[in-house]
Amino acid sequence: MFNGVYLTTLVLFSIFLTRIVAHHRKQCATQPSIALPAFEVAITTIGAPKYDHYKAEGSKRILGIGNNLDLERGVNRLYTVPVELGGKVFHVNLDTGSSDLWLVSDKCHTNACRGASVARYPTSFFRTTSMDVEMLYGDSKSGTFASGTVGLDTASIAGIALPRHPFALIEDTNNLLVQFGASGIFGLSFPAASTVQAALLGTEEGSDIDVDDYVHSIESNGPLLSRMTEAKVLDIPTFSISLERHTNGLDGKGLLTIGNLPEGIDNSSLTWVPVRLYPGKDGGMGTFSAAPEEVRWEIEIDGVFLEGQRLPESTTPANGVDSERVSALIDTGNSLLRGPEDVVVKILQTLSPRFDPNVAGSVPSVPCGMAPALSFQIGGQMFPIDPRDFVSQLDPEDAVACQADNLVPTDPPSYGNLFRWSLGTPFFRSNLVVFHYGNLTHPSVDPPRIGLRSNVPANAYFLMREAVKIAAEKGTSLLSRFYILHILD
Numbered sequence: 467m468f469n470g471v472y473l474t475t476l477v478l479f480s481i482f483l484t485r486i487v488a489h490h491r492k493q494c495a496t497q498p499s500i501a502l503p504a505f506e507v508a509i510t511t512i513g514a515p516k517y518d519h520y521k522a523e524g525s526k527r528i529l530g531i532g533n534n535l536d537l538e539r540g541v542n543r544l545y546t547v548p549v550e551l552g553g554k555v556f557h558v559n560l561d562t563g564s565s566d567l568w569l570v571s572d573k574c575h576t577n578a579c580r581g582a583s584v585a586r587y588p589t590s591f592f593r594t595t596s597m598d599v600e601m602l603y604g605d606s607k608s609g610t611f612a613s614g615t616v617g618l619d620t621a622s623i624a625g626i627a628l629p630r631h632p633f634a635l636i637e638d639t640n641n642l643l644v645q646f647g648a649s650g651i652f653g654l655s656f657p658a659a660s661t662v663q664a665a666l667l668g669t670e671e672g673s674d675i676d677v678d679d680y681v682h683s684i685e686s687n688g689p690l691l692s693r694m695t696e697a698k699v700l701d702i703p704t705f706s707i708s709l710e711r712h713t714n715g716l717d718g719k720g721l722l723t724i725g726n727l728p729e730g731i732d733n734s735s736l737t738w739v740p741v742r743l744y745p746g747k748d749g750g751m752g753t754f755s756a757a758p759e760e761v762r763w764e765i766e767i768d769g770v771f772l773e774g775q776r777l778p779e780s781t782t783p784a785n786g787v788d789s790e791r792v793s794a795l796i797d798t799g800n801s802l803l804r805g806p807e808d809v810v811v812k813i814l815q816t817l818s819p820r821f822d823p824n825v826a827g828s829v830p831s832v833p834c835g836m837a838p839a840l841s842f843q844i845g846g847q848m849f850p851i852d853p854r855d856f857v858s859q860l861d862p863e864d865a866v867a868c869q870a871d872n873l874v875p876t877d878p879p880s881y882g883n884l885f886r887w888s889l890g891t892p893f894f895r896s897n898l899v900v901f902h903y904g905n906l907t908h909p910s911v912d913p914p915r916i917g918l919r920s921n922v923p924a925n926a927y928f929l930m931r932e933a934v935k936i937a938a939e940k941g942t943s944l945l946s947r948f949y950i951l952h953i954l955d
């Protein structure tokens with residue numbers, strides 16, 4: 467059965483490739499030696515309650531990202547891009563922490579689907595593979611799921627279309643993003659973390675994967691951008707993400723580029739670091755030497771700094787895996803900065819001495835004018851978090867009292883989840899992040915990597931303090947002062 471699907475896909479592929487290649491040739495005709503521009507997609511920012519979704523603890527299959535919606539944390543942002551399936555446009559949440567594309571079906575009426583007014587994929591369009599999937603998301607404190615069936619349809623983003631793309635049509639989910647305007651999730655991580663691809667290979671949870679079969683099936687059954695990479699329709703097997711800071715579009719810069727760097731960004735201004743590889747024993751794709759070991763968009767970090775002081779490493783033991791190397795998931799599916807509990811509590815108590823994580827309702831309050839400086843050292847370079855991405859006002863009318871609510875603890879490393887930190891959307895608002903797949907089937911030839919460039923102005927802390935001072939004098943909401951800050955950038 468699998469071979470049948472594969473062959474049919476190849477036939478359709480060549481038809482499609484002819485079209486794309488023709489399109490590229492036209493562009494090349496005038497400037498043959500110049501790299502092709504990136505395909506660009508504007509990222510829409512939706513105001514939503516603070517939203518963080520990441521890995522499932524203890525999951526055997528390497529699942530992606532989940533969500534953990536905490537209505538009490540106030541308003542945050544949800545980032546979506548338009549993806550077309552079967553000629554219909556769906557706004558889906560951009561998720562570098564998971565690998566599957568899913569959409570809610572018009573038959574989904576349970577849990578979070580109830581009353582959701584997002585665009586839904588019509589069951590009448592559905593060409594099913596009859597493979598059921600359940601994607602589990604969340605951490606030890608929370609968990610969400612999305613369950614449904616894998617189907618095939620032409621999927622396109624930024625005008626690049628792939629026929630017979632496998633996606634999950636969801637009939638039941640408790641993932642609240644559908645309540646806030648997203649029709650599903652668009653996972654941009656590696657094939658090894660794809661539930662849909664595994665299901666199409668008939669892989670049962672916990673059973674061994676034939677690595678060769680799996681790698682060969684990336685081209686037909688892999689995640690959308692991985693398939694585009696394999697089909698060689700992209701100039702460079704890369705995508706980049708920059709997220710805007712505000713919900714009302716004043717920054718207006720959220721951009722996903724596919725196939726190249728954003729226009730005007732010089733590669734030499736980026737710091738490139740390798741993606742952390744997962745040995746088979748820690749949740750990688752098996753013990754074969756040729757197996758791709760990239761599982762997540764995860765990179766090692768040299769150190770974490772608060773006000774220029776290097777913080778001691780976490781002493782929390784890892785859960786049966788390598789505890790020595792400190793790495794971070796780079797994840798748009800998480801709206802917070804998450805780290806080891808001991809280090810996080812130390813940071814919060816340094817900034818807010820009366821904060822007690824064991825007392826319900828205790829908040830890490832800080833004066834807004836403190837503008838704390840938190841930085842991650844990666845590849846020998848410092849990547850600060852803009853103070854606007856680290857603290858938020860306790861009350862929108864009060865420019866003086868803030869809280870450091872964007873930093874929370876996460877679980878220690880475990881099988882399939884080697885990272886200690888998960889750097890979510892606050893990190894993306896402070897940095898341009900470029901994701902390079904390398905060669906997905908032969909990573910030893912061209913390994914995957916991440917490039918980073920800080921957007922934080924050198925005087926960000928000074929600007930924040932000034933803005934808070936002015937706002938406090940005038941009694942103006944800090945939020946509006948933030949816009950002035952941005953204009954000053």
Ligand SMILES: *[C@@H]1O[C@H](CO)[C@@H](O)[C@H](O)[C@H]1NC(C)=O
Pocket residue numbers: 695696697698905906907908911
């Ligand atoms: C990856 O490398 C292999 C071996 O060198 C090569 O055959 C294949 O075409 C490469 N894949 C891509 C997408 O360039």
Ligand SMILES: *[C@@H]1O[C@H](CO)[C@@H](O)[C@H](O)[C@H]1NC(C)=O
Pocket residue numbers: 702704726727733738902915
């Ligand atoms: C940019 O430079 C890095 C490091 O030299 C390289 O790996 C990458 O392929 C280059 N280009 C792009 C667009 O990523």
